[in-house]
Amino acid sequence: MKRLINPLGFLAVFALLFVSCSKKVETSSATGWKYNDSEWGGFEKKDYEGQINGPNLVLIEGGTFSMGLTQQDVTYEFNNVPRRVTVSSFYMDETEVSNINYREYLHWLKNRYVSYPEVYRKALPDTLVWREELAYNEPLTETYLRHPSYDDYPVVGVNWLQANDFCKWRSNRVNEMILIERGILNPTPDSKDSDNFDTKAYLTGQYEGNVKQNLPDLVSGGERRVMFDDGILLPDYRLPTEAEWEYAALALQGNQPTSEDEVYTERRFFPWNGNTVRYKKRNKSQGRILANFKRGRGDYMGLAGNLNDNASFCGPVKSYYPNDFGLYNMAGNVNEWTLDTYRPMTSVTLQDAENHDLNPFRGNRFKELIVDEEGKPIEKDSLGMLKYRYVEDDEVAARENYQKGDVRNYMDGDHDDIVKYLYGETTLISDKSKVYKGGSWADRLFWLSPGARRYKDEDKADRTIGFRCAMYRVGGQAGNEDVGGNNFKEQGKTIKRRYK
8 A cells, every 4th residue: 555645744844954954054174163153253254156247347258369469560660569468357348438427427526525626627538639720620629528419429538547547436436336235335425525435445444434234243243344355345447458458359259169169260450350340241231330440531431321430530439349248449439548558668588478478567566555553554535545655666675576666667678778768868658658559530440450559648638549447357267157167158248249
């Protein structure tokens, strides 16, 4: 005689087993002590789900590529000889920073730093960059930044220093919003001057804010503010390095036959395949222009009735087809600032190239937090930010990995006893010279190559130069699904579009 199983009893046993399993406490693999238990010291092991995407950011999965010119060096400058490097994964803005993005920044500065109006004035773009001796562009000096018709056009007239200040402001506003959305802080739209959220000031206890509910403290049994090692706050927004920018522009992953193949089927001259600037695929888009640039002398947008790029100067930041990383206008529209200090010497000795082929960057000027006698940060400044100082050479002379605090000039081709970069005498290059790339609405096709590079002083602006932001990727290089080194893609973040 068969016994019938009571389904309700089975479900009850299953539920009991589930509950008992869910209550399993994780312990340290080093000591056996329990994590996240106040009776065992309260040491926390976070249930970290991975770095979230900041607003407008796209994950750029890193890898190796040939950095440098992808076509003939028609200017004969030899300032970007191809060499093999690797770029770690990072995030980059899907689009260039737009006028409405920058006006939001100006609005915040004007209404928060009421006692320091010079901060707002310092951030204002140079709208007179549109003026020209023998051209009528005067309306753009008044309308391009402020008029709603140009809200979604890239901001221009912003110098390298201003772009970096925007990145700092954006970092703080994004992290403040994260804490607000998590129910930790309340919005404080009426705060002024130094009483404003700054990520580093908050983490060091120099900004309290309007607290809604802090995190539970397993040590004291009370509550505590968010800490850096909670993994809640994002790294800083910043300008991309030249290597990152070039790698992201080429987007060579679009020429991998499958995600399992460690090979590219075709090299690229531009952010798309082929050596022309028109869409090749046989559909309704065939023949469409792929970028906003100057096609020839006096030809900025083609003929009336069939405009080729539909823009006599800048176009909207989401114009034309994105590249295989999903990034818009990585060629044309406006040039973009990078983080690097410019030097014509990028391919140096074999030994040096071997030692600096991972995340290459010229521009390091190391800083450290100013602390008091107890090792705590000194009081924040009048704008609510912590104070830093540059590291002096004699402080690091004994180190093995670097011996100078300012290494912008490291192995840049000059020698004390032979030749020096003498600004205004033998060269126009100085430590203020910063790299910009990408080509613009006013440039010929050559400058749209990701390997092409030019420079401008950090305190100078131009009507053809804008910028976009980047962010460091924390953790697995292939995204939040990257477990144990497996090459899993972050769901919904990797975009494959092939232009063939």
